Each structure stands twice: as structure tokens, then as C-alpha cells.
Amino acid sequence: EAGVTQFPSHSVIEKGQTVTLRCDPISGHDNLYWYRRVMGKEIKFLLHFVKESKQDESGMPNNRFLAERTGGTYSTLKVQPAELEDSGVYFCASSQGHRGTEAFFGQGTRLTVV
């Protein structure tokens, strides 16, 4: 069974540009999460989809970040325009259940804004 897949694995963009990250969850997982880790710090929650609906987007930093999950399958996270502080590793995870269920993580997308 395929795991959680993220594209691209690395992205280097200039400040002010737009970047779109993609996540393909494990098939059949209704719950999809986005997290971000800034160098050396905690992994921070960004948002949670249940199927195509946003269950919780309280962790989204600001309106430059837009997440979508059309059709309840793959998800995209767009940053527009990117700022230097957006640099970090963006993780996607998926799970069947939520509260007591472990999530399966992708390998992450390392975003560097220069």
C-alpha cells in the first residue's frame, strides 16, 4: 500500500513568488493534516481536513496560505506571496480516524524562500 506522498521534496523560490505543495494521502483516509517545522523548532499544526471540508484551520499563519482538498482526495497548500519566514519543512499526514488514531506522515517538502 502506498504511503503519504508529497511533491515536491524541495523547493527554492524568491520572496514574493508563489509555491504550491501537493499531498496525496493514503487511499481511504478521510483525515488529512498539514504541519510545518521551522528549523530546530516544534512541528506546528496548520490545518485539518475531513474529506473535503476544513475541520480546523486555526494553525494557518495568515491569509497568504490557502489549502484545498477538492473531492476529498489529494490536497494542495499554496503560499502566495511567499515571505522569508515561510521557509521550513511542510509535512502532510493522513489517518482513518482522528482522536486515538495515529497519523501517517509524508516525507515532507522543504521550502526555502530567498
Next chain:
Amino acid sequence: AQSVAQPEDQVNVAEGNPLTVKCTYSVSGNPYLFWYVQYPNRGLQFLLKYITGDNLVKGSYGFEAEFNKSQTSFHLKKPSALVSDSALYFCAVRDGSGYSTLTFGKGTMLLVSP
């Protein structure tokens, strides 16, 4: 608000010796606790979780963790470390009493020397 503390940035242990990676948490309701491991250039891999029941939880690769409610701790242990255990370890907590996101610690780098 819920939080996780991993007091050690790095733990060094010789191969064959027991290892402990510390984690303490704060949550208002019932704690659901998780350990994840990240190997270089890989995503987070689930190791084990505590939801309810026996305080000693056994997980993947010979790891175990003990839930201590009075000390609000969930330390990760292994009786005999392997060089291949060298990786970054994350503790995480969720409030199981209602809807809650997963809160991670900063991570602890485990280095096992031959």
C-alpha cells in the same frame, strides 16, 4: 492549552546500553500520547501510542514507553540501543476529551555510538 516538553536536545548512548528519551506533557483532559521517529530525509514514522489501559506501551523496533499520570510523563525507552536507532524523536499529545489537534515537542536527537 496543551503542550509537550522534550528537555534534551540530544541524547548520546553507546550501542548495547539502555536508552531513555524524556517527554512531559500538559493537557486539560485525557492525554492521548504518541512517539514518532524521523530518520534522515524521511517523514515521521509512528512508533507507539498511549490511549488508555496498561501504562507500559510497547511499539515498533523494540521501543516502549511508560505513561506516568502523576508526573505527566511519557518517556521513551529501549533496553539495548542500536546504532541504527540514531534519529530524531518527537513526542506528541492530543486532548482525548474532545476535538483537539496534535501538539508536538521540539524533538530529541538520539545518537548511538558503536
